[in-house]
Amino acid sequence: MRVLRALLRRLTGGDLREIRSEIRELRVAVDRIDGIVQQLNHELRVAAEDGPPLSIGLAERVRLDAETALASVRVIDRQLRRLGLEADGDDT
Amino acid sequence: MTGGPPVERGAPIIIDGRALTHPTAAGRGIGRWVTTLVRSLHLVGEEPVVLADRAAGVTEWKRTLPSVDARPLDRSSVRTLVAEASTEAPWFVATQLMLHPVALDPIPVTVTEAGLPVAAVMYDVIPQRYPSRYLANPAARRQSELRSALARTVDLMLAISGFSALTARHELDLGGIPIVDIGSAVEPAFHVDTRVIRARPGDVVVIGGADERKNIPRLLRAWVQVPAEVRSRRRLVVVAGVDRETHLRWNHEVVHLGIKDSVLLAGGVREAELIDLLQRAELSVFPSTEEGFGLPVVEAAACGCPVICARGSSLDQVAGDPEMQFDPYDIMSMARAIESALLDEDHRSRLEASARRIAETWTPQALGSRVVEALRVEHRSMCARPARRPERRVAVGAETADRAREIADGLGEPVHALFVAGDDLAARGSGDGSLEPSLRPVGMFGRDVAADEFDRVVLDERADDESMTGRRRRLAENTR
Numbered sequence A: 001m002r003v004l005r006a007l008l009r010r011l012t013g014g015d016l017r018e019i020r021s022e023i024r025e026l027r028v029a030v031d032r033i034d035g036i037v038q039q040l041n042h043e044l045r046v047a048a049e050d051g052p053p054l055s056i057g058l059a060e061r062v063r064l065d066a067e068t069a070l071a072s073v074r075v076i077d078r079q080l081r082r083l084g085l086e087a088d089g090d091d092t
Numbered sequence B: 001m002t003g004g005p006p007v008e009r010g011a012p013i014i015i016d017g018r019a020l021t022h023p024t025a026a027g028r029g030i031g032r033w034v035t036t037l038v039r040s041l042h043l044v045g046e047e048p049v050v051l052a053d054r055a056a057g058v059t060e061w062k063r064t065l066p067s068v069d070a071r072p073l074d075r076s077s078v079r080t081l082v083a084e085a086s087t088e089a090p091w092f093v094a095t096q097l098m099l100h101p102v103a104l105d106p107i108p109v110t111v112t113e114a115g116l117p118v119a120a121v122m123y124d125v126i127p128q129r130y131p132s133r134y135l136a137n138p139a140a141r142r143q144s145e146l147r148s149a150l151a152r153t154v155d156l157m158l159a160i161s162g163f164s165a166l167t168a169r170h171e172l173d174l175g176g177i178p179i180v181d182i183g184s185a186v187e188p189a190f191h192v193d194t195r196v197i198r199a200r201p202g203d204v205v206v207i208g209g210a211d212e213r214k215n216i217p218r219l220l221r222a223w224v225q226v227p228a229e230v231r232s233r234r235r236l237v238v239v240a241g242v243d244r245e246t247h248l249r250w251n252h253e254v255v256h257l258g259i260k261d262s263v264l265l266a267g268g269v270r271e272a273e274l275i276d277l278l279q280r281a282e283l284s285v286f287p288s289t290e291e292g293f294g295l296p297v298v299e300a301a302a303c304g305c306p307v308i309c310a311r312g313s314s315l316d317q318v319a320g321d322p323e324m325q326f327d328p329y330d331i332m333s334m335a336r337a338i339e340s341a342l343l344d345e346d347h348r349s350r351l352e353a354s355a356r357r358i359a360e361t362w363t364p365q366a367l368g369s370r371v372v373e374a375l376r377v378e379h380r381s382m383c384a385r386p387a388r389r390p391e392r393r394v395a396v397g398a399e400t401a402d403r404a405r406e407i408a409d410g411l412g413e414p415v416h417a418l419f420v421a422g423d424d425l426a427a428r429g430s431g432d433g434s435l436e437p438s439l440r441p442v443g444m445f446g447r448d449v450a451a452d453e454f455d456r457v458v459l460d461e462r463a464d465d466e467s468m469t470g471r472r473r474r475l476a477e478n479t480r
Helices: A001-009 A013-049 A053-089 B028-042 B054-064 B075-084 B109-113 B138-151 B164-172 B217-226 B242-259 B271-281 B296-300 B317-318 B332-342 B344-360 B364-380 B400-413 B420-425 B467-480
Strands: B014-016 B047-054 B069-072 B092-094 B120-121 B156-159 B179-181 B203-207 B236-239 B263-267 B283-286 B307-310 B392-397 B417-420 B439-441 B457-460
Touching: A013 A053, A013 B439, A053 B138, A053 B364, A053 B392, B014 B028, B047 B054, B047 B075, B054 B069, B069 B075, B069 B392, B075 B156, B075 B307, B092 B217, B092 B332, B120 B164, B156 B364, B164 B179, B179 B364, B203 B271, B203 B296, B203 B332, B217 B236, B217 B242, B217 B332, B236 B271, B271 B296, B283 B296, B296 B307, B296 B344, B307 B317, B307 B332, B307 B344, B317 B344, B332 B344, B392 B400, B392 B467, B400 B417, B457 B467
Parallel strands: B014 B047, B014 B092, B047 B069, B092 B120, B120 B156, B156 B179, B203 B236, B203 B283, B236 B263, B283 B307, B392 B417, B392 B457, B417 B439
Antiparallel strands: none
């Protein structure tokens, strides 16, 4: 983030506006992925609870992957939000 | 603070206190560590705000530390804290980043939205250092990689030892993120009781666990090498809450080695029992081959018990005296260290002096001072940018999308998400199997929606009690 902060200081107003707009679009996409993965995770949990015992192991494995995917989205979201804060904080 | 000029107080330090009611961390390990941290900050004049897991978490914090300022971790709490901190953003201390299994939101989304500087507590990277042992499952490995990525987004790392700082920088590829060694501290419950007589010969207490690095089987073999006349008048008490399979294996080993009469596999004990054991014990031995800190060494020392421990990892720093250490991979080295600590009076006096020094070093006051120094002095510049108020977010839940939209239209404020029952969701699936992205299942409330995701959740009051919406409504009422 320090490197990005230094880079952002060198950009012009137009560049920054474009970056902010890109970040906003990426965040909308990430938000959408977040919703879909949350839903997938939820449905897998419900399926694991309702399913016959033999399928629980498999469902549990897939659920772990879904949670990892969900957490991945949250990490990307945090990275983008921080980038957005850096871009917004620059007054050039 | 213990010395130097007074530190200028800014916004309160915010501590993630959810570990206290976490299903696996509560009452031990990280849960206990966070309690010590908050107590330590109070001792040096700070008034930290603890963000707890809903109302139940707040109640548990008040029960543990009655004077604590505990609030639920939600958008409203973060917004209030941002409003109170007008010019300087408050620190958020993330205490769950290294929790096992990985928590879904070790850095809550509201904290990121508010742009709060984050200091994450680094306990250890033992799973990352030994992936074949701890991360054999591909899912666990993927989660670990994710944790590393998240670790690289924090502003500051607070490591509980120099060893933990060093290994974390390498294993998590932390680049330029500053890491401060804040150490750890022993809880005041561990103390010398002058009314209790330390038995000699008496118990040799070992704190361990089923984990291979805790090194219990090797210690049992070392105990065999201690002369029989020394062993016969003493008892090796192994304190370790382990599964039945491990207990049976150790028991078999004890019988096989012929030391059944001088070994007690005590299992897990309550804190009060452990303190009593350490106050009466003749010696404490900590043979672990790798630790993030090594609290059992300090706990024994705080109870006035002479203690010896393994060489290497954080224990070199915690013990601070090579004379009290042994090679944890060498059975004879361990046996000699035990025998000498029990029989050599000069050596024993030096161990007692070391125990006093350890107890005086790793105090809550010292921990509090180091944290304050790191956050308020060394890295204060990270708080320079004012925090932002997280936007208000509202969600509506109902049995059908049409009903959810009807409620949303009547609320008089923007609604960010609609949650509907599964049947209606399925009916709205498009031809390619995907769902309308703005709709999510109402059943997600109570387990899949983070507590700080929405300010207000309106669940249809007209929905039948037995419907999914009705069930979630009851759950929300019960957990409020």
